[in-house]
Amino acid sequence: MTVTVREMRWWDIETVARLETSLFTDDAWPASMFWSELAQRDTRTYVVAADGDRLVGYAGLCAYARREAYVQTIAVEPTTQRSGVGTKLLQTLLADAAARGCDHVDLEVRSDNAGAIAMYERFGFRSVGVRRSYYQPSGTDALVMRRGPAS
Ligand SMILES: CC(C)(COP(=O)(O)OP(=O)(O)OC[C@H]1O[C@@H](n2cnc3c(N)ncnc32)[C@H](O)[C@@H]1OP(=O)(O)O)[C@@H](O)C(=O)NCCC(=O)NCCS
Numbered sequence: 001m002t003v004t005v006r007e008m009r010w011w012d013i014e015t016v017a018r019l020e021t022s023l024f025t026d027d028a029w030p031a032s033m034f035w036s037e038l039a040q041r042d043t044r045t046y047v048v049a050a051d052g053d054r055l056v057g058y059a060g061l062c063a064y065a066r067r068e069a070y071v072q073t074i075a076v077e078p079t080t081q082r083s084g085v086g087t088k089l090l091q092t093l094l095a096d097a098a099a100r101g102c103d104h105v106d107l108e109v110r111s112d113n114a115g116a117i118a119m120y121e122r123f124g125f126r127s128v129g130v131r132r133s134y135y136q137p138s139g140t141d142a143l144v145m146r147r148g149p150a151s
Contacts, residue, residue: 001051003085005092008046008058010038015055016048023075027110027135037062037072045096049076049085056080059089061096061105069097071107074116086119094123094147103149108134111141120145 008016017031037044037060049057057076063069071093076085097105108131109116125145134142 001080001083003049003051003056003080003088005047005049005088008034008038008048008060010035012048012055012058013038016058019055019058019075019077020073023078026138029073044072045093047089047092049089051080057085057089059093061093063097063100063102066101069093069100069102069105071105081115086116087122090119090123105147107145108142109145110135111143117143117145120147123147 013031013034016034017029020034021028034046038046040062043064044060044062046060047058048055049059055077057074057080059074060072061069062072071090074086074089074093076089094105105125106128107120107125109120111130125147127143128146129144131142131144133139
Protein backbone atom coordinates (compact mmCIF):
# COMPACT_ATOMS: atom_id res chain seq x y z
CA MET A 1 0.00 0.00 0.00
CA THR A 2 1.41 3.40 -1.00
CA VAL A 3 -0.51 6.16 0.67
CA THR A 4 -0.12 9.77 -0.35
CA VAL A 5 -1.60 12.79 1.37
CA ARG A 6 -3.05 15.55 -0.78
CA GLU A 7 -5.41 18.50 -0.48
CA MET A 8 -9.11 17.59 -0.14
CA ARG A 9 -11.12 18.84 -3.12
CA TRP A 10 -14.87 19.25 -3.54
CA TRP A 11 -15.11 16.06 -5.57
CA ASP A 12 -13.82 14.08 -2.55
CA ILE A 13 -16.70 15.20 -0.34
CA GLU A 14 -19.17 12.46 -1.32
CA THR A 15 -16.67 9.71 -0.39
CA VAL A 16 -15.48 11.55 2.71
CA ALA A 17 -19.07 12.03 3.94
CA ARG A 18 -19.78 8.33 3.42
CA LEU A 19 -16.71 7.39 5.48
CA GLU A 20 -17.65 9.99 8.10
CA THR A 21 -21.14 8.49 8.53
CA SER A 22 -19.76 4.96 8.87
CA LEU A 23 -17.09 5.98 11.41
CA PHE A 24 -18.81 8.57 13.58
CA THR A 25 -22.53 7.53 13.35
CA ASP A 26 -24.27 9.84 15.90
CA ASP A 27 -21.53 12.51 15.78
CA ALA A 28 -21.04 12.44 12.00
CA TRP A 29 -20.82 15.70 10.08
CA PRO A 30 -23.20 16.01 7.12
CA ALA A 31 -21.67 16.61 3.67
CA SER A 32 -22.76 20.28 3.94
CA MET A 33 -20.30 20.75 6.81
CA PHE A 34 -17.38 19.68 4.58
CA TRP A 35 -18.57 22.04 1.84
CA SER A 36 -18.64 24.86 4.38
CA GLU A 37 -15.18 23.98 5.76
CA LEU A 38 -13.59 23.80 2.29
CA ALA A 39 -15.04 27.22 1.46
CA GLN A 40 -13.07 28.84 4.32
CA ARG A 41 -9.73 28.46 2.61
CA ASP A 42 -7.86 31.14 4.56
CA THR A 43 -8.31 29.38 7.91
CA ARG A 44 -8.77 25.72 6.94
CA THR A 45 -6.53 22.91 5.71
CA TYR A 46 -8.28 19.71 4.66
CA VAL A 47 -6.38 16.73 3.31
CA VAL A 48 -7.14 13.19 2.20
CA ALA A 49 -4.98 10.07 2.26
CA ALA A 50 -5.24 8.07 -0.94
CA ASP A 51 -4.00 4.62 -1.90
CA GLY A 52 -4.08 5.03 -5.68
CA ASP A 53 -7.70 5.95 -6.48
CA ARG A 54 -8.97 4.74 -3.13
CA LEU A 55 -9.54 7.33 -0.44
CA VAL A 56 -8.53 5.77 2.89
CA GLY A 57 -8.57 8.72 5.27
CA TYR A 58 -9.04 12.42 5.74
CA ALA A 59 -8.29 15.17 8.23
CA GLY A 60 -8.90 18.86 8.75
CA LEU A 61 -7.35 21.76 10.63
CA CYS A 62 -8.68 25.19 11.53
CA ALA A 63 -5.88 27.68 12.14
CA TYR A 64 -5.73 31.37 12.91
CA ALA A 65 -2.33 32.65 11.79
CA ARG A 66 0.19 33.11 14.58
CA ARG A 67 -2.46 32.10 17.13
CA GLU A 68 -4.20 28.81 17.84
CA ALA A 69 -5.04 25.86 15.65
CA TYR A 70 -7.58 23.06 16.08
CA VAL A 71 -7.70 19.56 14.70
CA GLN A 72 -11.27 19.56 13.40
CA THR A 73 -11.41 15.95 12.30
CA ILE A 74 -9.24 12.96 11.47
CA ALA A 75 -10.35 9.53 10.32
CA VAL A 76 -9.04 6.42 8.61
CA GLU A 77 -11.22 3.77 7.01
CA PRO A 78 -11.45 0.68 9.26
CA THR A 79 -9.53 -1.88 7.16
CA THR A 80 -6.59 0.56 6.83
CA GLN A 81 -6.33 1.53 10.50
CA ARG A 82 -3.12 0.77 12.44
CA SER A 83 -0.94 1.07 9.35
CA GLY A 84 0.34 4.59 9.94
CA VAL A 85 -2.17 6.59 7.89
CA GLY A 86 -3.54 8.50 10.91
CA THR A 87 0.05 9.39 11.81
CA LYS A 88 0.72 10.71 8.29
CA LEU A 89 -2.46 12.80 8.34
CA LEU A 90 -1.72 14.25 11.77
CA GLN A 91 1.89 15.04 10.79
CA THR A 92 0.54 16.95 7.78
CA LEU A 93 -1.85 18.99 9.92
CA LEU A 94 0.82 19.78 12.54
CA ALA A 95 3.30 20.86 9.87
CA ASP A 96 0.63 23.15 8.46
CA ALA A 97 -0.13 24.62 11.91
CA ALA A 98 3.59 25.28 12.40
CA ALA A 99 3.86 26.89 8.96
CA ARG A 100 1.00 29.20 9.91
CA GLY A 101 2.91 30.19 13.06
CA CYS A 102 0.47 28.59 15.52
CA ASP A 103 2.38 27.72 18.67
CA HIS A 104 -0.23 25.36 20.06
CA VAL A 105 -2.79 22.99 18.64
CA ASP A 106 -5.98 21.92 20.43
CA LEU A 107 -8.50 19.19 19.78
CA GLU A 108 -11.46 17.44 21.33
CA VAL A 109 -11.76 13.69 21.49
CA ARG A 110 -14.37 11.38 22.97
CA SER A 111 -13.17 10.27 26.38
CA ASP A 112 -13.88 6.62 25.40
CA ASN A 113 -11.75 6.79 22.21
CA ALA A 114 -8.62 5.14 23.61
CA GLY A 115 -7.02 4.55 20.19
CA ALA A 116 -7.20 8.20 19.12
CA ILE A 117 -6.07 9.40 22.56
CA ALA A 118 -3.03 7.10 22.34
CA MET A 119 -2.15 8.51 18.92
CA TYR A 120 -2.48 12.12 20.13
CA GLU A 121 -0.34 11.40 23.22
CA ARG A 122 2.38 10.03 20.94
CA PHE A 123 2.44 13.45 19.29
CA GLY A 124 2.77 15.25 22.62
CA PHE A 125 -0.87 16.20 23.12
CA ARG A 126 -1.88 16.32 26.78
CA SER A 127 -5.33 16.49 28.35
CA VAL A 128 -6.10 20.02 29.55
CA GLY A 129 -9.80 19.71 30.36
CA VAL A 130 -13.07 17.86 30.02
CA ARG A 131 -16.33 19.02 28.42
CA ARG A 132 -19.01 17.05 30.21
CA SER A 133 -21.66 15.32 28.05
CA TYR A 134 -20.26 17.10 24.98
CA TYR A 135 -21.25 14.41 22.49
CA GLN A 136 -24.99 14.01 22.05
CA PRO A 137 -27.17 12.03 22.14
CA SER A 138 -24.78 9.61 23.87
CA GLY A 139 -23.78 12.11 26.58
CA THR A 140 -20.11 11.07 26.29
CA ASP A 141 -17.54 13.52 27.66
CA ALA A 142 -14.98 15.22 25.44
CA LEU A 143 -11.35 15.44 26.50
CA VAL A 144 -9.73 18.70 25.45
CA MET A 145 -6.14 18.02 24.47
CA ARG A 146 -3.37 20.50 23.69
CA ARG A 147 0.03 20.27 22.07
CA GLY A 148 2.22 23.13 23.16
CA PRO A 149 5.24 24.73 21.52
CA ALA A 150 7.68 22.47 23.39
CA SER A 151 5.82 19.22 22.58
C1 LIG B 1 -7.83 7.45 15.43
C2 LIG B 1 -7.45 7.04 14.01
C3 LIG B 1 -7.57 8.26 13.08
C4 LIG B 1 -6.00 6.55 14.02
O1 LIG B 1 -5.62 6.25 12.68
P1 LIG B 1 -4.63 5.04 12.33
O2 LIG B 1 -4.29 5.13 10.90
O3 LIG B 1 -5.21 3.78 12.82
O4 LIG B 1 -3.37 5.44 13.25
P2 LIG B 1 -1.87 4.92 13.14
O5 LIG B 1 -1.83 3.60 12.45
O6 LIG B 1 -1.05 6.02 12.58
O7 LIG B 1 -1.54 4.71 14.68
C5 LIG B 1 -0.62 5.52 15.39
C6 LIG B 1 -0.59 5.11 16.85
O8 LIG B 1 -1.79 5.51 17.50
C7 LIG B 1 -2.14 4.53 18.50
N1 LIG B 1 -3.37 3.86 18.11
C8 LIG B 1 -4.09 4.05 16.98
N2 LIG B 1 -5.20 3.30 17.00
C9 LIG B 1 -5.19 2.62 18.17
C10 LIG B 1 -6.08 1.68 18.76
N3 LIG B 1 -7.22 1.29 18.17
N4 LIG B 1 -5.77 1.21 19.99
C11 LIG B 1 -4.63 1.59 20.62
N5 LIG B 1 -3.75 2.47 20.10
C12 LIG B 1 -4.02 2.97 18.89
C13 LIG B 1 -0.98 3.54 18.53
O9 LIG B 1 -0.01 4.05 19.43
C14 LIG B 1 -0.50 3.62 17.09
O10 LIG B 1 0.81 3.18 16.90
P3 LIG B 1 1.12 1.59 16.71
O11 LIG B 1 0.14 1.07 15.68
O12 LIG B 1 2.54 1.58 16.28
O13 LIG B 1 0.88 0.98 18.06
C15 LIG B 1 -8.34 5.87 13.51
O14 LIG B 1 -8.35 4.83 14.48
C16 LIG B 1 -9.78 6.26 13.21
O15 LIG B 1 -10.09 6.74 12.12
N6 LIG B 1 -10.69 6.03 14.17
C17 LIG B 1 -12.11 6.33 13.93
C18 LIG B 1 -12.33 7.82 13.82
C19 LIG B 1 -11.80 8.55 15.05
O16 LIG B 1 -12.00 8.12 16.17
N7 LIG B 1 -11.13 9.70 14.81
C20 LIG B 1 -10.58 10.53 15.87
C21 LIG B 1 -11.58 11.53 16.27
S1 LIG B 1 -10.96 12.59 17.57
